[in-house]
Amino acid sequence: MVLNVEADTKVCVGAGQCVLVAPDVFDQRVEDGIVRVIQTDPPSEQHRAVEEAVHLCPSGAITFR
Template sequence: MRIEIDEEKCIGAGQCVMSAPETFDQRDEDGVAFLIEDSPTPDRQAQVREAVTLCPAAAITVVEDQS
């Protein structure tokens, strides 16, 4: 699994950070989300999927590995 954030879509709601704080954080200056890790370990993938679902701007995309 690989994660992408569309910074243009992000509205800084912070749902991703609350759902998966080991994977997402927000910039102090504007609240836009950024990735701490773009390929989470298997034990964190459920949290990431929840963050995708909760994102009000649909700014997070999960790209599944093709292996």
């Protein structure tokens, strides 16, 4: 299954929850802590972590389809 991960950097508040639960998929910009998606189509073993990141994100910046 293909998982297309996206993050809205205009909505992100830099909480970093996504990086904590899925560090192979997300990172944060050094200058302001805003999310960076480093794997838009992560392997299936990362899908559960991405789902958790979506639920933990306080601003709702992360989506996938």
